[in-house]
Amino acid sequence: MRLNEVGIFLFFVSCALVNNFIFSRFLGNCPYLGVSNKLSTATGMGIAVTFVMGLSSLFAYIVYTYVLVPLDLKYLDTISFILIIAALVQFVEMFMRKSLPALYSALGIYLPLITTNCAVLGVTLVNMKEGYNLIESVLSGVFGALGFLLAIVLMAGIRERLELSDIPESFKGFPICLIIAGMMSLAFFGFQGLVK
Amino acid sequence: MNITAILYAVGLLGGMGILAGMLLTFADSKFSVPVDEREARVREAVSGANCGVCGYPGCDAFAAAVVRGEAPITGCIPGGARTIEALSEIMGLNAEGKEPMTARVLCLGNNDTVKPRYEYTGYKSCRLASQLSGSPKKCYVACLGQGDCVRACKFDAIRIVNGLAVIDEKKCTACEQCVLVCPHNVIKMQPLSATVLVRCRNTQPARGSREACLAACIACKRCEKACQYDAIHVQNNCAIIDVAKCTRCGDCVAVCPSKCIIMT
Numbered sequence: 001m002r003l004n005e006v007g008i009f010l011f012f013v014s015c016a017l018v019n020n021f022i023f024s025r026f027l028g029n030c031p032y033l034g035v036s037n038k039l040s041t042a043t044g045m046g047i048a049v050t051f052v053m054g055l056s057s058l059f060a061y062i063v064y065t066y067v068l069v070p071l072d073l074k075y076l077d078t079i080s081f082i083l084i085i086a087a088l089v090q091f092v093e094m095f096m097r098k099s100l101p102a103l104y105s106a107l108g109i110y111l112p113l114i115t116t117n118c119a120v121l122g123v124t125l126v127n128m129k130e131g132y133n134l135i136e137s138v139l140s141g142v143f144g145a146l147g148f149l150l151a152i153v154l155m156a157g158i159r160e161r162l163e164l165s166d167i168p169e170s171f172k173g174f175p176i177c178l179i180i181a182g183m184m185s186l187a188f189f190g191f192q193g194l195v196k
Numbered sequence: 197m198n199i200t201a202i203l204y205a206v207g208l209l210g211g212m213g214i215l216a217g218m219l220l221t222f223a224d225s226k227f228s229v230p231v232d233e234r235e236a237r238v239r240e241a242v243s244g245a246n247c248g249v250c251g252y253p254g255c256d257a258f259a260a261a262v263v264r265g266e267a268p269i270t271g272c273i274p275g276g277a278r279t280i281e282a283l284s285e286i287m288g289l290n291a292e293g294k295e296p297m298t299a300r301v302l303c304l305g306n307n308d309t310v311k312p313r314y315e316y317t318g319y320k321s322c323r324l325a326s327q328l329s330g331s332p333k334k335c336y337v338a339c340l341g342q343g344d345c346v347r348a349c350k351f352d353a354i355r356i357v358n359g360l361a362v363i364d365e366k367k368c369t370a371c372e373q374c375v376l377v378c379p380h381n382v383i384k385m386q387p388l389s390a391t392v393l394v395r396c397r398n399t400q401p402a403r404g405s406r407e408a409c410l411a412a413c414i415a416c417k418r419c420e421k422a423c424q425y426d427a428i429h430v431q432n433n434c435a436i437i438d439v440a441k442c443t444r445c446g447d448c449v450a451v452c453p454s455k456c457i458i459m460t
Contacts, residue, residue: 063212068208073204080212083209090223094220
């Protein structure tokens with residue numbers, strides 16, 4: 001699906017809701033289940049992911065288009081994207097620590113966590129597979145991450161309510177989380193067919 | 197086989213790796229934020245149990261607070277004297293000598309001594325048991341023996357032996373977690389040097405406490421008379437030792453009729 005065919009709104013709906021990273025592509029489940037205990041940490045994680053996914057989409061596109069394609073080394077995309085993302089996150093962390101201490105303390109502990117988040121790697125690979133151009137890549141990264149933010153915030157809200165609910169002993173803790181993740185995935189399944 | 201393709205691939209990945217490495221090295225020197233190296237050393241010296249008894253969320257936060265001068269260097273209780281010594285050296289501060297503490301169970305009411313009020317067969321929880329008609333044991337301050345303290349102890353220092361919690365003082369780090377969970381307040385923090393103890397807190401008059409437990413203090417005041425140092429007194433029908441005056445001579449231990457004064 002191309003941006004100029006459907007417009008930015010439908011592009012957003014496609015990236016964030018229809019092809020949601022958590023519920024439709026099943027990527028990034030580790031932070032989704034691991035950091036969704038509290039609403040505040042979930043929001044922090046979601047924003048950090050948004051930031052990193054946008055940036056890595058940009059750099060992955062540049063490397064892919066201007067280095068890998070001319071050298072006919074497209075098959076090296078996965079390993080080079082891992083390298084780019086890891087280096088980029090480290091660099092951004094150092095830069096933020098020096099220049100934007102406020103942002104650093106807000107995102108601080110989440111940034112290293114998402115260095116090898118599969119959703120971050122996934123978005124770059126999906127971008128290349130779909131043949132997106134620069135703007136589409138970055139938008140797909142940011143919108144996809146907003147979908148992730150939505151998913152993790154919804155999950156955190158539900159889990160905070162779960163703390164106070166009467167759950168059968170055998171479902172307490174992680175099992176009920178997995179069940180809820182499955183139900184949310186089913187609910188998001190309703191978006192399928194809205195746009196491609 | 198296309199040898200140039202292989203060379204390209206190796207060169208590209210190697211080059212990207214080296215480039216990223218150089219970039220990060222450059223960034224590290226360019227954007228380095230001076231971090232107090234004492235923080236890492238403080239973090240090394242504290243116990244590392246992340247128990248939270250210092251009042252900070254985890255050992256990292258405590259180390260940062262010590263370096264900032266907000267937390268006292270005596271804050272890490274599980275670390276004991278060794279940690280305080282190390283921290284005082286790192287921070288260049290004098291530690292006011294803090295006596296090593298330990299948790300002690302002030303009760304001898306095991307299944308043989310204390311009489312049951314009813315048979316408790318419910319969920320294994322002291323808190324739950326303490327809510328049911330007083331408690332399963334006749335003594336209203338007895339150790340309930342359901343093991344809340346065992347589960348709270350992160351250092352594996354407590355065992356339930358014959359219905360009574362027993363603390364291994366070698367393993368106890370005085371983190372106070374067991375003190376917090378005990379619904380009968382049976383466990384108290386005490387200086388490690390106070391080895392003579394009245395292991396009973398029952399304040400009923402003699403008959404009532406004897407009916408409840410064979411090992412209860414019956415307030416006979418024999419220990420009070422035996423003590424040459426004016427260190428033990430019966431207050432509210434229960435003997436209490438003044439740690440400052442006690443010389444650990446053991447005279448009171450010998451005369452106690454219900455053997456509730458114990459020398460460890």
